[in-house]
Amino acid sequence: METSVIAAVNVSILAMSVIFIMLTLLIFTIQFLVKLIPYKEPPAAPAKQARASTTGTTGHDDEVAAITATLAAHLGKRPDEFRIVNIQSH
Amino acid sequence: MEFSFALSASKIIHSTGFSDLAGGDIIMMGVACTLIYLAIWKKFEPLLLLPMGFGCLLANLPLSMMASTDSGGLLNFFYQGVTHEILPPIIFMGVGAMTDFGPLLANPTTLLLGAAAQIGVYTTLVGAVFLGFNMKEAAAIGIIGGADGPTSIFIASKLAPHLLAPIAVAAYSYMSLVPLIQPPIMNFFTTEEERKIKMAQLKPISQTVKILFPVVVTIVCCLLLPGVTPLLGMFMLGNLFRESGVTQRLHETTETHLINIMTIMLALSVGSSMTADSFLRFETIKIIVLGLLAFGFATAGGLIFGKLMCKFSGGKINPLIGSAGVSAVPMAARVTQKVGQDADSSNFLLMHAMGPNVAGVIGSAVAAGVFVSLFGDVGTAVDTHAALAPVIGDPEPGAQALATVVDAIKQ
Numbered sequence: 001m002e003t004s005v006i007a008a009v010n011v012s013i014l015a016m017s018v019i020f021i022m023l024t025l026l027i028f029t030i031q032f033l034v035k036l037i038p039y040k041e042p043p044a045a046p047a048k049q050a051r052a053s054t055t056g057t058t059g060h061d062d063e064v065a066a067i068t069a070t071l072a073a074h075l076g077k078r079p080d081e082f083r084i085v086n087i088q089s090h
Numbered sequence: 091m092e093f094s095f096a097l098s099a100s101k102i103i104h105s106t107g108f109s110d111l112a113g114g115d116i117i118m119m120g121v122a123c124t125l126i127y128l129a130i131w132k133k134f135e136p137l138l139l140l141p142m143g144f145g146c147l148l149a150n151l152p153l154s155m156m157a158s159t160d161s162g163g164l165l166n167f168f169y170q171g172v173t174h175e176i177l178p179p180i181i182f183m184g185v186g187a188m189t190d191f192g193p194l195l196a197n198p199t200t201l202l203l204g205a206a207a208q209i210g211v212y213t214t215l216v217g218a219v220f221l222g223f224n225m226k227e228a229a230a231i232g233i234i235g236g237a238d239g240p241t242s243i244f245i246a247s248k249l250a251p252h253l254l255a256p257i258a259v260a261a262y263s264y265m266s267l268v269p270l271i272q273p274p275i276m277n278f279f280t281t282e283e284e285r286k287i288k289m290a291q292l293k294p295i296s297q298t299v300k301i302l303f304p305v306v307v308t309i310v311c312c313l314l315l316p317g318v319t320p321l322l323g324m325f326m327l328g329n330l331f332r333e334s335g336v337t338q339r340l341h342e343t344t345e346t347h348l349i350n351i352m353t354i355m356l357a358l359s360v361g362s363s364m365t366a367d368s369f370l371r372f373e374t375i376k377i378i379v380l381g382l383l384a385f386g387f388a389t390a391g392g393l394i395f396g397k398l399m400c401k402f403s404g405g406k407i408n409p410l411i412g413s414a415g416v417s418a419v420p421m422a423a424r425v426t427q428k429v430g431q432d433a434d435s436s437n438f439l440l441m442h443a444m445g446p447n448v449a450g451v452i453g454s455a456v457a458a459g460v461f462v463s464l465f466g467d468v469g470t471a472v473d474t475h476a477a478l479a480p481v482i483g484d485p486e487p488g489a490q491a492l493a494t495v496v497d498a499i500k501q
Contacts, residue, residue, distance in 0.1 A: 008219040012212030030198040
């Protein structure tokens with residue numbers, strides 16, 4: 001029994017070492033990849049303002065719709081029971 | 091053939107399941123109903139415990155031929171997917187398709203938390219050997235600490251198939267109990283100030299890196315530990331479907347219908363192995379207790395390493411994310427988020443915890459690979475033809491008949 005437990009402890013130490021070595025290897029690999037291929041901002045989407053000026057909308061339609069739906073779900077009200085009149089961007 | 095009323099009635103009575111019902115079957119039906127109850131009314135891993143419980147119920151109905159050991163039975167056929175290590179890797183592919191490695195790639199040092207949490211596997215291994223299990227059985231029990239159902243089933247079917255049922259039940263039961271098991275351990279090992287630490291926002295990662303990562307991990311890990319290839323290889327394939335952007339249909343199928351079908355088959359198969367003979371033993375109680383210890387030690391291991399990282403990073407890492415290193419995606423990360431918000435409602439740790447959480451999946455797969463390297467037969471496969479012979483019979487006459495038909499058509 002004692003021999004088996006000692007063998008199990010040895011296996012555990014060996015296995016934990018292997019796991020740490022492998023995952024450390026992966027850390028370096030990831031860091032290398034991230035350094036090699038840095039993140040680049042995707043090209044900015046064409047401004048909605050142009051469309052807004054032609055259609056006469058405020059350009060916040062999508063945001064207003066999303067916020068209205070979220071608020072309606074949160075407050076337990078119907079979307080037509082309240083109105084968003086102003087959105088301020090910071 | 092003579093049919094008298096008494097003889098026919100006697101024959102019908104003796105052909106019912108009641109005639110063969112034993113005490114063990116009744117107890118196992120009770121266990122099955124408990125699993126079904128926990129799944130439906132307590133919402134404990136219902137996607138798994140419900141089919142598993144029903145599989146157990148079917149397997150313990152006498153004369154139903156639905157136990158995993160009933161050659162030619164329906165669930166015996168499903169069980170071949172466990173015996174031949176088919177179902178767990180395919181489920182892993184689905185998990186890979188659902189996994190976003192972004193948080194891990196943005197903060198790769200969290201991989202160490204996934205490694206540290208594997209301490210639960212090895213403390214349980216030692217405990218199991220101490221309780222009288224042999225090394226292979228202890229390894230299969232220890233992997234419960236990885237908090238990864240498919241990995242537990244994969245290793246149990248490879249190293250200790252006779253313990254598959256209790257190991258699978260323990261693994262999935264404790265996974266569903268993560269929200270109850272982890273918070274007291276998390277509160278014990280961390281201070282209020284540590285729990286309030288806010289972590290910096292993760293930086294974005296290039297899509298090319300996300301595509302290369304599964305390929306690189308497969309090459310590096312599977313070369314070092316070939317035994318882990320079925321699990322890790324399929325996991326990374328699923329993730330490549332997701333990130334490549336050119337296999338949308340495969341990605342959608344893998345993360346929805348395929349994983350659902352495989353889950354039904356796997357859970358039914360495991361349930362069908364829960365017969366009185368295999369389950370109602372003293373070993374089962376030991377495994378259930380060891381499984382709980384495994385989860386506890388895994389959580390503690392991740393937290394202690396998280397505290398170390400907190401210290402070395404100058405307080406930039408919240409040690410709570412260490413508890414997510416136990417795999418159990420994404421439940422462990424959600425628990426981290428909840429405990430963090432209990433300390434400070436404006437603290438958002440979910441994305442930070444997802445890093446160690448997916449690292450835990452890789453860590454438990456690597457732990458499984460180490461066990462396969464040490465105790466399994468790396469580089470050999472099960473003789474599928476021979477193993478399926480009891481189920482499908484000798485295929486030789488069928489093949490000969492087919493050849494005759496083909497010849498006749500040719501002529």
